[in-house]
Amino acid sequence: MPIRPSDLRSAIVAVVAIAVLAVGVLGRPLPTAAAVFDPETFTLENGLQVVVIPNRRVPVVSHMVWYKVGAADEPAGKSGIAHFLEHLMFKGTSNRAPGEFSRIVNRVGGSENAFTSFDYTGYYQNVARDQLGRMMELEADRMANLSISEADVAAEREVILEERRSRTDNDPRAQFGEQVTAATYLAYPYRIPVIGWENEMRGLTREDALRFYETWYAPNNAVLVVAGDVTAEEVRGLAESTYGRIPARAVPDRIARRGIEPPQLAARRLEMDSARVDQPSWSRRWLAPGVVWGETAQAAPLQVLAEILGGGTTSRLYRRLVVEQGLAVSSGAGYSPDGLGPQTFALYASPRDGVDLKRLEAAVEDEVARLLRDGVTEEELASAVTRMKRQAVFARDDMLAPARLFGEAMAAGGGIAEVEEWPERIGAVTAARIAEAAKTLFVPERSVTAVIRPKPAS
Known part of the structure; x- marks a missing residue:
């Protein structure tokens, strides 16, 4: 099934706060105090990167293969092919x-x-x-030997079209979300939905799927993550006897293929009325640095800023809009720096009954202006950092969450060392760095405002 980055993060909430990654050298020495999960890593001769996260509490393992390719790497006119191939990978192989x-x-x-x-x-x-060895045999087989028929493609095409109808076309908020994302990016392929546009999905063929598979599904373009009751020595032996037999092959430079995002020169605004929406909502977003794109040093300050502004019921927006002024039923902020391209920093709120959206919007703007004028306090900063570090500690107790975290990190441009050093990096954020990042981010001309509300009765 297709997921947005936010969908994956919501599935592993305990790990979200530590996904502040930066591009670096895999496997460089780590300060002892910095270690969060203490993974072991190695690379097979064919280029497959392997991460092992021992957790001996129960005799189970999580076996994950991450390919460094997604919807933003699709050929023009073939939107949805990455997700389509994901479905087809559950068909047969030559074996x-x-x-x-x-x-x-x-x-x-x-x-x-x-x-x-x-x-x-x-x-x-x-x-x-x-059963780990058996899973490696199965996954290695479909990494190299996928076999799909025209009947498989025809049947699965109907499945993904129905998935789009049920998840997007029948949900006005999902439809609006696609419109907002498309308006947020002028050129970068994040503007195209992961599931694809319906007219292009209908034209996807067996040849399209196999071409995408043969272009990107190679061991040197993948990351194997194993977490649970296992040692690195065991994983190495199993990986070499299964994945290690698959030859490496050249893969495209996906950063170069994606191109760049032109600068935004004018504010954008989208509004939508729908009879199927019963609760209005307002949001505003800005393009923001990520682990690869833009001023990457601002990633940690922006993540702490998102926690201070909208990270739960103690955040500034919630206290001011929901508790003190009684204007909203919910509010928050969202930002994650992981990903190869330009990320987004968003503020959002939903008004109480009888509250005009313009009044709510003005209240959010007042909070942003106050932040830019006064900055954040040392108390707010310390509290936010403490909460975020605690989330990292809690994540250690979850077997699947660390596996997902490291896989996402390495497949989306980050590395092991940067994940492990996250507590120190987030702890080094200062109020002055947050103020600098906020000033760079909150430029009105670079914003995209979105409003969706109930359609008035005729």
């Missing part, structure tokens, strides 16, 4: 019948799934530790 992979996972009492995002595609199984 196994269609559906046999899933039947084996089910027979051994495991679970499996897959996901597609803008920057990566992932496949995983959760099984008993003695």
Whole structure:
């Protein structure tokens, strides 16, 4: 199924706060105090990167393969092909019948799934530790030997079209979200939905899927993450005997293929009325630096700023808009720096009954102006950093969450060292750095405002 980055992060809430990544050298020495998960990593001769996160509490393992390709890497006119291929990967190979992979996972009492995002595609199984070798055999087989028929493609095309109808076309907020995203980016391929545009989805073919597969699905363009009751030595032996047999091959430079995002020179505004919307909402977003794009040193200050402005019921926006002024039923901020391209920093709120959206918008603007004028206090900063560091500690107790975190990090431009050093990096954020990042970010001419509300009765 397709996911937006935010969808994946919401599935692993305990880990979200530590996904502040920066491009760096894999495997450089870490300060002892910085370690969060203490993963072990190595690379096979064919270029497959492997991350092992031991967790001996229960005799189970999570086995994940992340490909460094997503919806933002699709050829022009073929939107949705990354997600379409994800579905087709559950068909057969030259060695196994269609559906046999899933039947084996089910027979051994495991679970499996897959996901597609803008920057990566992932496949995983959760099984008993003695089934890890079998999962590697199965996953390595479909990395190299996918076999799909015209009938498979025709049937799965209808499945993804129905998925789009149910998840997007029948949901006015999802439809509006696509419009807002398309307006946020002038050229960068994040503007195209992960699931694809319907007219292009209808034209996807078997040849399109196989061409995409043969272009991107290579061991040297993938990351294997194994977490659970296992050692790095065990994983190395199994990986070399399965994935290690697959030869490397050249893959395109996806950063170069994606191009750049032109500067935004004028504020944009979208409004939509729908009879199927019963609660109005307002949001405003700005393009923001990420782990690769823009001023990457601002990523940590912006993440702390998002926590201070909109990170829960103690945040500035919630206290001011919901508690003190009684203007909103909800409010918040959203920002994550992971990803190869320009990210977004967003503020949002939904008004109480009888509150005019213009009044709510003005109140949010007042809070932004106050932030730019007065900055944040040392108390706010210390509280936010403490909360975020605690989330990192809680994430250690979850087996699947660290596997997802490292896979996402490495598939979307980051590295092991940067994840492990996150507590120190976030702890080094100062009020002055937040003020500087906010001043650079909150430029009215570079904003995109979105309003969706109930359609008045005729």
